[in-house]
Amino acid sequence: MKIKIGTLALALMVVTTISAQQPSHYCGTSELDNQLLIDHPEILIERQKLEDFTQKFIQNQAAQKTANVIYTIPVVFHIIHNYGSENISDAQIYDEMKVLNRDYNKQNADTASVIASFKSNVANVGINFVLAQKDPSGNCTNGIDRIASLKTYTGDNSAKFNPWPNNKYLNIWVVRNISSGAAGFAYYPGGTSASTDGIMVLSNYVGSIGSSSVNNSRAITHEVGHYLNLRHVWGSTNDPGVSCGDDLVSDTPQTKGWDFCPAAANAKICNTSIIENYQNYMEYSYCCNMFTNGQASRMIAALNSSTSGRNNLWTTANLTATGVNSAPNLCKADFSTTNNKTVTCEGGTIVFNDASWNGTPTTYSWSFPGGTPSTATTQSVTVTYPTAGVYNVSLTVSDGTSSPSVTKTNLITVYSTTAMTAVPFTEGFESGGAVPNANWMVSNPDNKIYKWQTTTAAKYSGTSCVMVNNFSNDTAQIEELMGPTIDCTKLGNPKMYFKIAYAQKDASSNDQLKINISTNCGVSWIVKKTESGNNMKSVPPQATAFTPTSTTQWRNDSVTNLNVGSSSNVRIKFQFINADGNNIYIDDINITGSTLTGINDELSDNLDFHIYPNPTQDRSIVEFNLINNSKVSVKLFDILGNEVLDLVNGQQLAEGNYKFPISRNAMSSGVYFVRLMIDDRLFAQKLLLE
Numbered sequence: 001m002k003i004k005i006g007t008l009a010l011a012l013m014v015v016t017t018i019s020a021q022q023p024s025h026y027c028g029t030s031e032l033d034n035q036l037l038i039d040h041p042e043i044l045i046e047r048q049k050l051e052d053f054t055q056k057f058i059q060n061q062a063a064q065k066t067a068n069v070i071y072t073i074p075v076v077f078h079i080i081h082n083y084g085s086e087n088i089s090d091a092q093i094y095d096e097m098k099v100l101n102r103d104y105n106k107q108n109a110d111t112a113s114v115i116a117s118f119k120s121n122v123a124n125v126g127i128n129f130v131l132a133q134k135d136p137s138g139n140c141t142n143g144i145d146r147i148a149s150l151k152t153y154t155g156d157n158s159a160k161f162n163p164w165p166n167n168k169y170l171n172i173w174v175v176r177n178i179s180s181g182a183a184g185f186a187y188y189p190g191g192t193s194a195s196t197d198g199i200m201v202l203s204n205y206v207g208s209i210g211s212s213s214v215n216n217s218r219a220i221t222h223e224v225g226h227y228l229n230l231r232h233v234w235g236s237t238n239d240p241g242v243s244c245g246d247d248l249v250s251d252t253p254q255t256k257g258w259d260f261c262p263a264a265a266n267a268k269i270c271n272t273s274i275i276e277n278y279q280n281y282m283e284y285s286y287c288c289n290m291f292t293n294g295q296a297s298r299m300i301a302a303l304n305s306s307t308s309g310r311n312n313l314w315t316t317a318n319l320t321a322t323g324v325n326s327a328p329n330l331c332k333a334d335f336s337t338t339n340n341k342t343v344t345c346e347g348g349t350i351v352f353n354d355a356s357w358n359g360t361p362t363t364y365s366w367s368f369p370g371g372t373p374s375t376a377t378t379q380s381v382t383v384t385y386p387t388a389g390v391y392n393v394s395l396t397v398s399d400g401t402s403s404p405s406v407t408k409t410n411l412i413t414v415y416s417t418t419a420m421t422a423v424p425f426t427e428g429f430e431s432g433g434a435v436p437n438a439n440w441m442v443s444n445p446d447n448k449i450y451k452w453q454t455t456t457a458a459k460y461s462g463t464s465c466v467m468v469n470n471f472s473n474d475t476a477q478i479e480e481l482m483g484p485t486i487d488c489t490k491l492g493n494p495k496m497y498f499k500i501a502y503a504q505k506d507a508s509s510n511d512q513l514k515i516n517i518s519t520n521c522g523v524s525w526i527v528k529k530t531e532s533g534n535n536m537k538s539v540p541p542q543a544t545a546f547t548p549t550s551t552t553q554w555r556n557d558s559v560t561n562l563n564v565g566s567s568s569n570v571r572i573k574f575q576f577i578n579a580d581g582n583n584i585y586i587d588d589i590n591i592t593g594s595t596l597t598g599i600n601d602e603l604s605d606n607l608d609f610h611i612y613p614n615p616t617q618d619r620s621i622v623e624f625n626l627i628n629n630s631k632v633s634v635k636l637f638d639i640l641g642n643e644v645l646d647l648v649n650g651q652q653l654a655e656g657n658y659k660f661p662i663s664r665n666a667m668s669s670g671v672y673f674v675r676l677m678i679d680d681r682l683f684a685q686k687l688l689l690e
Contacts, residue, residue, distance in 0.1 A: 026219075026259075026284045028182030029226045030238045036191055043191035050190050050307045051248070054229065057301040058294075071303050071314045074132040074322035076164050078145045078173045079203075080152040082478070083340075085211050086176035086203035090336070090355055093131075093144055095207035096220060100129045103221045103281065110289040115264045117275050121251055123296035127303075129170070129224075133323030133331070133358045136164050140331035141323075142357040148478065150577065152176040157196045167309025168318050170227065171198030172220065174206055184219045186226040189308040197308055199223045218281060218288050225282050225291070228299035228310070233257060233282045240284050244270035251294035252277050261287035323358075330359025333397045333404040343413045345521045346388055350412060354379045354397065356404070361397035368393055370414070388416035413441075415521035419487035419568055422641025423494050424675050424684035425591040427483070429454055430462040430614070435481065440466075443480035452481040452574070458547050458585050460499040460554045461610075465587035470511060471545040473578045482573040485521055486591065489566045490641045494591050496562060496572065501538045501554045501585040503546035509533055511581035515559050516573040525573060529559050533581070546582045554587070562591075592682045607683065609676055611662075615688035622647065622660045622674055622685075629654050633677040636662060636687070644672065664689060 037043055075097070081087035102108045106124035114122055131143025151159035155178035163171050178185070184201035204211045205219035232238075233252050235245025240257025255276040256269050262285075267276045281288045282295070291299075303310050312318055319325035338351035354364060366376040370391040371383040385391070391412040396405040420439065429435070434454040436442040442452045450473040456464045468479050488494050496515075504511070510533035516525040538555040539546070548554055564570045572591075576584055609624040622634060632653045636645035644667065647660045662674075669689050676683045 026183050027222060027226075027232070027238065028178065028180045028185035029187075029223070030232060030236050031180070032185050033188055033191075034236060036187075040191065046190045046307065047188075050229070050302075050305055053305050053307075054298060054301040057304060058297045061297055069314070070128065071126060071300065072128045072130055072319055072324060073170050073313050074143075074168065074319065074324050075129050075170045075172065076132050076135075076141070076143050076145055077206075078147060078160070078162060078171065080147050080149050080159050080161060080173055080175045081203075082148065082150055082152050082176070084152075084176060086152050086174065087146065087340070088174060088203050088206055088212075089210055090142070090144060092207045092210035092212065095209045096217070097129055097131060099207060099217050100221060100224065103218065104129070104224075104291075108289060113287075114279055114290055115275065117264075118277060118279065118290065118292070121292050123291045123293045125291055125296040125299060127299070130324040132164075132169055133326070133329065134321065136168070138321075140329075140357060142332070142334075150579070155179050155200060155202075160196055160198070160200065163195045163198070165309075166194045166197040167312040168322060170224075170313070173198065173200045174203050175200060176203055178202060183216070184223045186223040187308075188226060189229050189302050189305065189310055192308075194309075199227060215286060221281050222288070225295070225299070229302040230282050230295055230298060232284075233277060233280050247282065249292065249294040249298055251292045252280060258283050258285040261285045328359045330356060330361060330397065330399040330402050330404065332357040333395050333406040335393070335395050335406070335408075342411055343415070343523055344385055345415050345523060346417045347384065347386055348414070348523070349382055349384045352381045352383060352393065352395075354395070356395075356397045359399050359402075361399055363398045365396040366394070370412075385412065385414040388414050390414070413522070415523070415571075416485060417521055417569060418485070419570075420484035421671070422487040422490060422637070423591050424637070424673055424682065425486050425589075426673060426684040426686045427589040428462045428587060428686065429464050429466050430686070435466055439484040441482045443482065450477075451479045452576075455585075458501065458549075460501070460548075460551055460587040462587075465499075465585050467583055467585040468576050469545070470576070470578050470584055471505070471582050477578045479576045479578075480573055481576075481586075482522065482571060483589075484571070486570045486572075487568045487641055488564050488570050488591075489568050494562055494564065494570075496559045496589065496591045498557055498589040499554045499587045500536070500557045501546075501548040501587075502536050503539050503542040503582040504533060504537055505543065505580060505582050506541045507534070509541065509581035510579040511536065511584070512575075512577040512579065513584065514575040514577070516575060517559075517562055517564060518571040518573070519564050519567040519569060521569045522571045522573075528561060528563075531557075533579075542582055548585060554585075590684055592684055607678075608657075609683055609685060611674055611685050611687050614686075615690050616664070617690045618664050620662045620687060622662060622676075623658065624676060625657045626653060626655050626678070630678045632658075633675075634660055635675050635677075637673045637675060638670070662687070 077093050104125045104127045111122050132141055135141040147161045152175045155175040159175055160173050183205045186199040187197050201219055205216045206212050208214045208217035231247040233247050234240055234255050234257030240259050244254045244256050253274045253276050254270040258278040264275050267278050278285045279287055279289050281291055334355045336353050336355045341350050364377050366381055368374050368383045370389055371385050390410045392407055392409050393411050394407040450469040452466055452468055454464055455467050459465045512532040513536055514527050515529040517528050518525045539553050606627050607624055611620050611622055632648050633650050634648040635643055638644050672687045674685045674687055
């Protein structure tokens, strides 16, 4: 018989003698709860009431059993992700639900390996876990809530976004990293707030497939045990193997706990005549395959207590409200793509898979504008996209009763394998319309109103630039701006230069700007430069929304390690990540083969290189200023890098101001580039012929 904690004084003594946690461990529940009780000792009163209720409930176990209650718990998974591997598939979540129901209903085949002394005490706990079919507002759901946020790397209570009522749902948050170093943690009934009650777990500890494994698949089984008032078998610490402890359960022998799977004969530590229950789900041994009947009774008691609303979870009214006690209802059409692929090149393929909610379709009707095939009637379809563009995808499913449909607008992006322009490339966002446009694409995955956009409220030169209204944006939002495909074969070792204006809100703001390069028309990307916070700013922190009012509030920036070789299909992507900072502006992007274009020195400061009028229908003037005698070339190129006009060919010019006319003659409408070479320095400007 175990020692039972029956007084608040003893409980407080246990709490205040916990040793320091290790930097990396399996479960973070014990230290989390112990710290909670140290900070809020008044919770001990509520815990003692729960313990008194639990003991009385267990004593009346026979009466409880005759009630023949089915304990069904509605579950919602909140996937907190940054579009990485932590954004686990629906299939991996469904697999986790199978693992949970198997383990809590004694359906796991590995009970055959339970050692002889515990075989008669393997519990069928009798709890069913079902993904919710209705959200708190009564809307159709598949029980999976996906939220894009950088908090996936933090993995603490601040990452518990969008909690559903804890007396109606078991909330499970899935993240990439947990700051304490744990694989998962949960709260015992009582003490925590409704907004944090539930389980947090690493994405690679969910289910047995995908990013997880069979070895990691029992983590949520373990954490649900905590959620239903079970301690670690050795007690309320995170340190197995330190000292013999108690878990308030009568049929689990005292143990120091195990972080490996011993031979049964060697598992007699706390009592040399009793083999310890190292195969228990509340152990760390990784050969866990059972709960005891005593643990089952304790969990059922938690589900009958009003503490933290656990007794409401399985009521008929709540199962109706959450949609889990009715027949599966095909309430929403949905689909996914294999590996979440939505971008390809001309001639590439994408595989579409039905993922409709809460029912089993018997018919499928797909529509793939721009794809081959353009329609299909199977559950899974492989589609080839031969032509560059942005395309919708539609699906209608039916089970004979309901026929929901879905259209995902602009879902598939197909990039051209032919470059849209060539180096030297320049962009001042003066023509071509507001972004997004034919050259520049905007990705707004979080679907927020504030994204990359053209503005005339600020500029380094000309009349406009691009910016993100980050001051008003939500923390952790990600905004992307992607340029056209560029042929770099005619200019070796290209480098990029641009102007940036950015302010922090305060010294702690740590927004990030990542500059990515693709050489396969945007299918995959390599981060070439990352700037953040203080090292990105062009002005001191601003407490109000920042708008640059002069060129002195901008700074020069560059990426000199593009390393794209002689690629004929280069794309550049600016990725801005909000970390509670201020607005960002970008202007005058230049990609050239020079080593110094855009550098803030005497030549570039006094060059005054511009073209006017621009745009033009007939004639323009190229003007620049020389501060020294220099060798000068002035040439006009079309968008593909072909030379159209040779205005000045390597002539030695004296110090002074120069103007050279460009007459349209037979040139067609479109975008051209004026390339100015001064000694070994290359500068470029865009010219638009209307």
